[in-house]
Amino acid sequence: MTSSPLACAACPVRDRAACxxxxxxxxxxxxxxGRHRVLSPGEVxxxxxxxxxxxxxxxxxxxxxxxxxxxGSERILSLIHPAGFVGExxxxxxxxxxxALTRSEVCVFSxxxxxxxxxxxxxxxxxxxxxxxxxxxxxxxxxxxxxxxxARDKVAGFLLAMGEAASDSPCHPAATxxxxxxxxxxxxxxxxxxxxxxxxxxxxxxxGAIRRNGLRxxxxxxxxxxxx
Amino acid sequence: MTSSPLACAACPVRDRAACxxxxxxxxxxxxxxGRHRVLSPGEVxxxxxxxxxxxxxxxxxxxxxxxxxxxGSERILSLIHPAGFVGExxxxxxxxxxxALTRSEVCVFSxxxxxxxxxxxxxxxxxxxxxxxxxxxxxxxxxxxxxxxxARDKVAGFLLAMGEAASDSPCHPAATxxxxxxxxxxxxxxxxxxxxxxxxxxxxxxxGAIRRNGLRxxxxxxxxxxxx
DNA sequence: CGACGCATTGATTGTAATCAAAATTAGTGG
DNA sequence: CCACTAATTTTGATTACAATCAATGCGTCG
Numbered sequence: 001m002t003s004s005p006l007a008c009a010a011c012p013v014r015d016r017a018a019c020x021x022x023x024x025x026x027x028x029x030x031x032x033x034g035r036h037r038v039l040s041p042g043e044v045x046x047x048x049x050x051x052x053x054x055x056x057x058x059x060x061x062x063x064x065x066x067x068x069x070x071x072g073s074e075r076i077l078s079l080i081h082p083a084g085f086v087g088e089x090x091x092x093x094x095x096x097x098x099x100a101l102t103r104s105e106v107c108v109f110s111x112x113x114x115x116x117x118x119x120x121x122x123x124x125x126x127x128x129x130x131x132x133x134x135x136x137x138x139x140x141x142x143x144x145x146x147x148x149x150x151a152r153d154k155v156a157g158f159l160l161a162m163g164e165a166a167s168d169s170p171c172h173p174a175a176t177x178x179x180x181x182x183x184x185x186x187x188x189x190x191x192x193x194x195x196x197x198x199x200x201x202x203x204x205x206x207x208g209a210i211r212r213n214g215l216r217x218x219x220x221x222x223x224x225x226x227x228x
Numbered sequence: 229m230t231s232s233p234l235a236c237a238a239c240p241v242r243d244r245a246a247c248x249x250x251x252x253x254x255x256x257x258x259x260x261x262g263r264h265r266v267l268s269p270g271e272v273x274x275x276x277x278x279x280x281x282x283x284x285x286x287x288x289x290x291x292x293x294x295x296x297x298x299x300g301s302e303r304i305l306s307l308i309h310p311a312g313f314v315g316e317x318x319x320x321x322x323x324x325x326x327x328a329l330t331r332s333e334v335c336v337f338s339x340x341x342x343x344x345x346x347x348x349x350x351x352x353x354x355x356x357x358x359x360x361x362x363x364x365x366x367x368x369x370x371x372x373x374x375x376x377x378x379a380r381d382k383v384a385g386f387l388l389a390m391g392e393a394a395s396d397s398p399c400h401p402a403a404t405x406x407x408x409x410x411x412x413x414x415x416x417x418x419x420x421x422x423x424x425x426x427x428x429x430x431x432x433x434x435x436g437a438i439r440r441n442g443l444r445x446x447x448x449x450x451x452x453x454x455x456x
Numbered sequence: 457c458g459a460c461g462c463a464t465t466g467a468t469t470g471t472a473a474t475c476a477a478a479a480t481t482a483g484t485g486g
Numbered sequence: 487c488c489a490c491t492a493a494t495t496t497t498g499a500t501t502a503c504a505a506t507c508a509a510t511g512c513g514t515c516g
Contacts, residue, residue: 067372070456075375077368088365090358095365118357122350125357129346130318132360137316137323139367140305144295147303147374147419149473151504183463191375191419196504198464215463215513228298377505379472411495424472426496443481443495 006031006107016083017057019107021127030117030124034107039100045108046087046098053111055087061104062180065096066188076189078139079180081165085131089115101180146190154190155200156226159210163220173223179216234259234335244311245285247335249355258345258352262335267328273336274315274326281339283315289332290408293324294416304417306367307408309393313359317343329408374418382418383428384454387438391448401451407444 008014008031019030036059039045045056048067063080077096080086086098089111118125145157162180163173179186183194190197204210209225210218220226236242236259247258264287267273273284276295291308305324308314314326317339346353373385390408391401407414411422418425432438437453438446448454 065368075372077371077375088361090361091365096368118354119350122347122353125350125353126346129353129357129360132357132364133316133318136360136364136367137319139364139371140293140324143305143367143371143374144303146371147305147417149419149421189375191377193377193505194463195465195506199504202464421473422495423474423497427472430496 006034006036011059013057013059013083017059018085018124018127018131019057021123022121023123026121026123030109030121033113033117034109037106037108039104039106041100041102043100044097045100045106046094046096048094048097050094052088052091052094054108055085055089055111055114056106056108058082058084058086059105059107062101063104063106064099064101064181064185066099067096074185074188076181076185078135078142079165079189083131084135085128087111087114089118101185151190151192151196151200152203153227154192155186155197156204156209158186158190159204159218159220160223160226162218163223173220176213176217176219179218234262234264239287241285241287241311245287246313246352246355246359247285249351250349251351254349254351258337258349261341261345262337265334265336267332267334269328269330271328272325273328273334274322274324276322276325278322280316280319280322282336283313283317283339283342284334284336286310286312286314287333287335290329291332291334292327292329292409292413294327295324302413302416304409304413306363306370307393307417311359312363313356315339315342317346329413379418379420379424379428380431381455382420383414383425384432384437386414386418387432387446387448388451388454390446391451401448404441404445404447407446 008019008027011017014020019027022030037056039061045063046052046054058080060082062082063084063086064076065078065080065086066074066076068074079101080098087109088094118128142161145154145161148154148157160173163175163177166177167174181189183197186192187194187197192200201210201212204226205212207225209220209222211221212218236247236255239245242248247255250258262285265284267289273291274280274282286308288310290310291312291314292304293306293308293314294302294304296302307329308326315337316322346356370389373382373389376382376385388401391403391405394405395402409417411425414420415422415425420428429438429440432454433440435453437448437450439449440446
């Protein structure tokens with residue numbers, strides 16, 4: 001774990017994250033409260049049932065929000081992409097684990113200080129509300145994919161969603177991208193087993209919908225075949 | 229459809245909804261912008277792809293947020309309980325349908341005017357942020373249920389979640405409650421078929437976990453059997 | 457090179473979808 | 487109030503599909 005002050009000037013999500021709603025002076029105030037931190041793949045940022053005293057903005061990489069079930073298996077509830085915000089501002093203890101999927105950069109804040117900033121800067125509250133609304137939209141879209149009945153539709157919809165998340169343009173998915181999740185994690189997200197995910201991927205490749213480059217590289221050849 | 233001015237004094241969610249964050253004068257301002265409306269079961273409040281120019285707080289009853297798939301089947305993405313807020317403040321067109329499940333009372337606002345109020349009253353922005361965060365938590369909890377692999381676990385988890393939603397106390401589920409959803413809607417929510425939902429309910433009843441009163445009445449006899 | 461973790465492939469079983477029918481409930485009008 | 491129809495739910499039989507069990511391939515790292 002590394003940690004250092006913020007350098008907002010060079011921040012890649014400078015004008016998409018919640019803090020982008022602030023003016024120069026306000027941003028400077030907030031920057032003094034935060035710490036830049038780099039997470040390695042698999043590194044835990046926040047853990048469920050621990051004191052919930054921090055929050056963070058994701059600058060680069062990808063995070064997962066999940067829980068481990070009573071039987072020990074992991075269930076992924078949400079993915080966080082750059083400019084996303086994590087941390088439960090209104091709960092005393094964290095409900096979920098937040099873990100880095102890839103090498104990730106985050107700005108970590110003390111929850112108490114961040115909440116004070118939300119009180120002090122109404123623009124920050126509105127920006128967070130906007131982020132939260134978008135997260136809610138994303139969570140519901142994902143729900144529509146996970147609740148499908150056939151494994152093929154789940155995997156196809158998941159690939160499309162990941163392509164869209166990896167894309168710069170809001171509407172069209174990226175033609176080629178890297179999955180930030182292992183097979184086990186994809187399975188835990190979609191409510192399938194590792195083997196079924198694997199089989200569906202090979203089936204989609206054989207049918208010409210996708211091509212695979214290595215274990216995690218995906219090329220969307222015929223997005224129409226993946227549904228809509 | 230009926231519509232009339234608001235009478236906040238008698239509002240049952242007076243101190244849980246977003247507007248509860250406002251002081252008397254502010255609340256009065258907001259009340260002048262809203263219209264009280266009663267929805268019959270099945271009545272559509274907002275429709276997907278329509279102009280997204282309104283938002284609402286649910287006062288009593290229950291709403292569903294859903295989409296109809298390309299094959300015509302319905303997929304439910306979220307349930308809204310009293311004090312919940314619906315409407316996409318930051319999207320030009322609505323992504324989802326919002327429909328009453330039971331007879332429901334809502335306070336409907338013009339989105340433009342509500343957004344202006346959010347700008348004017350920082351406390352309202354913070355209250356909405358809080359609501360939104362709670363909705364996000366709820367969406368993720370539901371995801372954890374829907375992504376289960378076995379039909380039994382899905383139905384069991386769903387019943388527990390509905391019991392908790394129907395309860396006054398935050399932690400313990402209500403011992404007895406009415407499902408606001410038809411079998412078809414439960415199936416659409418959980419990614420199962422009507423028949424499977426029905427069979428799982430009878431199985432749970434035979435095993436002594438629940439008892440049924442009529443088509444929609446549920447009594448939680450042995451909550452431990454439903455998992456955790 | 458060998459060992460480990462992860463992914464794919466194969467064979468079999470179990471479970472949920474599908475197809476079909478009966479039963480229950482709700483809604484309507486006489 | 488009751489008969490009748492329509493809609494919803496339950497139950498049954500069969501099929502299809504995904505989970506499970508098991509083994510093999512692949513890539514990374516000591």
